[in-house]
Amino acid sequence: xxxxxxxxxxxxxxxxxxxxxxxxxxxxxxxxxxxxxxxxxxxxxxxxxxxxxxxxxxxxxxxxxxxxxxxxxxxxxxxxxxxxxxxxxxxxxxxxxxxxxxxxxxxxxxxxx
Amino acid sequence: xxxxxxxxxxxxxxxxxxxxxxxxxxxxxxxxxxxxxxxxxxxxxxxxxxxxxxxxxxxxxxxxxxxxxxxxxxxxxxxxxxxxxxxxxxxxxxxxxxxxxxxxxxxxxxxxxxxx
Numbered sequence: 001x002x003x004x005x006x007x008x009x010x011x012x013x014x015x016x017x018x019x020x021x022x023x024x025x026x027x028x029x030x031x032x033x034x035x036x037x038x039x040x041x042x043x044x045x046x047x048x049x050x051x052x053x054x055x056x057x058x059x060x061x062x063x064x065x066x067x068x069x070x071x072x073x074x075x076x077x078x079x080x081x082x083x084x085x086x087x088x089x090x091x092x093x094x095x096x097x098x099x100x101x102x103x104x105x106x107x108x109x110x111x112x113x
Numbered sequence: 114x115x116x117x118x119x120x121x122x123x124x125x126x127x128x129x130x131x132x133x134x135x136x137x138x139x140x141x142x143x144x145x146x147x148x149x150x151x152x153x154x155x156x157x158x159x160x161x162x163x164x165x166x167x168x169x170x171x172x173x174x175x176x177x178x179x180x181x182x183x184x185x186x187x188x189x190x191x192x193x194x195x196x197x198x199x200x201x202x203x204x205x206x207x208x209x210x211x212x213x214x215x216x217x218x219x220x221x222x223x224x225x226x227x228x229x
Contacts, residue, residue: 036220043117043204044156044220090155099208100146100169101218103155 002027002095006104014112019063019078021107023091026072033074034092034101035065044090050074061085086111115140117207117221118187125227132192132199134224138207145188146218147180150202162188195228202226 007022025031032051036044048059055067065076074091088108092101118137126132138145144163148156161169162182173180177195182188192199202225206218 041225043119043222044206046217046219049217098169099144099161099216100158100172101148101156102158103148105155 002031002093002098002102004091004093004102004104006089006091006107008107009105010108010110012110012112013081015083016080019076019081019085019109021076021089021091021109023065023074023076023104024072025074025091025093027093027095029095032094033065033067034094035059035063035074035076036090036092038088038090038106040087047076047089081109081111083111083113085109117205117219119205119221119224121224122222123225123227125229126195127229128196129194132195132226134190134192134203134205134226136188136190136205136207136221138188138205139219141209142207142219143210144208144216145182146206146208147188147190148204148206150204150223152201156204159190192226195226197228200226200228 003026005024034049035047037047038044047063048057050057050067058064063078065074067074088106090106091104094101120135146161147159150156158172160173160180177193179191202223204223205221208216208218
């Protein structure tokens with residue numbers, strides 16, 4: 001079975017500071033990993049995905065994530081936070097031939113002026 | 114190319130009524146997925162469908178919930194005899210057919226169901 005753990009349900013950073021959102025996964029087979037962002041009352045938008053190619057994945061809006069197999073992690077980072085980054089972020093995993101995504105419980109990012 | 118469409122965006126039902134949620138996938142997509150998001154939680158998989166076929170319904174509650182994706186028209190998630198615990202946001206996602214080079218799921222804006 002696969003699972004995802006997002007450490008920290010709420011993260012606050014100052015505008016211009018580094019953003020680090022943590023995601024650890026559990027999977028018995030090589031995973032596909034995703035980060036989605038959800039703005040209030042909207043659907044999920046794909047930020048980036050890892051599909052066994054490069055371990056450092058670059059996404060939209062300046063976000064990137066690094067797949068570390070030894071740590072079973074896929075943390076999301078952005079060098080400099082912007083006010084518009086305030087949203088909820090979800091890490092998700094998919095394995096093997098299964099189509100469904102398994103989501104973490106989400107991290108609410110607040111950007112302080 | 115329009116994204117995944119869901120309607121209604123908001124739905125209010127009284128206990129015991131039926132709720133019908135609709136999802137039109139992106140153009141060219143033949144796979145549809147339904148997820149439920151309870152307050153303060155992440156999304157939980159419910160069901161995966163292709164045209165006229167339910168592929169995986171391992172996340173569907175055993176009673177009152179059903180889903181279909183007919184040959185023509187949108188996918189429908191139907192909840193019979195709703196209870197307050199059904200209040201949630203229901204998201205639909207779609208992905209391209211197998212062999213298209215990607216199976217990334219694209220999400221709709223969701224339907225927020227409130228049961229009074």
